[in-house]
Amino acid sequence: MPELAEVYYHSSHWKAAQGERFRLAWLHDKTRCARGLASEALAGKLSSSTLLSGYTHGKRMLFAFSGSCFLEVHLGMTGSLHRMDVDYEERKHDHLALKSEASTLLFRDPRQFGKLALHETEGGKLPDWWEALPPEPHDVAFTSERFESVLKRREKAVLKGLLLQQELFPGVGNWMADEILWRARLRPDRRLGSLSQAERDALYRELRWVCRESLRIIGKDYSDPPKSWLFTHRWKDGGICPKSKLPLKRETVAGRTTCWSPEVQR
DNA sequence: GAGCCTGTTCGGGC
DNA sequence: GGCCCGAACAGGCT
Known part of the structure; x- marks a missing residue:
């Protein structure tokens, strides 16, 4: 998702x-998600530490704790984060939990x-690699010049695959790429080099629009976008295009x- | 039971 | 070297 x-x-x-003091309740460090992170190491760093803030960038998340400690989380295909009651009991596939007096973060x-990964910095400032991440498509720094420079030497790339490259368009995933291409009226199997300047402009415009609007709608409370989006039709068998009223492929x-x-x- | 899958990484090929 | 593609990863769901 x-x-x-x-x-x-x-x-x-x-x-x-934010503001609650947490200790490690459990980390199943044999889970693939832990990638070598040991529960002793995490417990040592997160013993009675305060959650200061949380950041997102594309599909990455970074949570800052007191003690200059950062927990990086990537959800992959099926990951999720939850805030449960303090007496929450572990279920299958719960790999990490932090407990405070008030809640269980899962x-x-x-x-x-x-x-999952652990990072430490001097004086609690954000890690350098985090600060160096490229601008997200909805960011003001993601200018049309940035867009064109990102497309350099990628003229042979298939549009669908191009949009999924996180180092270029952080946060764009499978459904967003389809939504963007549908709005830009471009076939997903087109090669970048075949696009006219007007089509490249449309791609830039719709990329930014879909990122901004999905953050506004889904990011707020997980609402589905309106029926006018491809989003609500794309997975149904026999889905109908909201624009042409003809079958989707x-x-x-x-x-x-x-x-x-x-x-x-x- | 087989096939499918909203993500990333890695190895091979060009 | 740079870029592209397909397979692999694991388990739930249809």
Whole structure:
């Protein structure tokens, strides 16, 4: 599930516990998600530490704790964050829990494609690598010049695969890429080099629009976008394009399940 | 029971 | 070297 706006929404569950003092309740460090992080190490760092703030960037999250300690979380395909009651009891696929006097913060991930990591910095400032992340598409720093520079030497790339590259368009995932291409009226299997300048401009415009709007709608309370979006039609068998009212097509493009509207996208 | 999957990484090929 | 692609990862759901 988690792409840009869903990640932001999940982070808000943990952010609701800002100011609470936590200790490690459990980390299953044999889970793939732990990637070598040992529960003793995490317990040592997070013994009675206060959650100061939470940040998101694309599909990444970073939670700052007192003691210059940062917990990085990536949700992968099936990860989720929850804030439960203080007496919450562990269930299958709960890999990490932090407990305060008031709540249990939980990381759950059945397929274990998610990732947990611990970072420390001098004086509690954000890690350098975090500060150096490229601008997100909805950011004011993501200018059309930035967009064009990112596209350099990628003229042979298939549009669908291009949009999924996190180092270029952090946060864009499978459904967002389909939504962007549908709004830009571009077939997902087009190569970047075949686009006219007007089509490149449309791609830039719709990329930014979908990121901004999904954050506004989904990021706030996990609402579904309106029926006018491809989002609400794309997974149903026999889905109908909200623009053309004709059947949507579903095929694998750039290795991913892709939905598009043949009459709308050229 | 087989097939599918909203993500990332890695190895191979060009 | 740079870029692209497909497979692998694991488990729940249809």
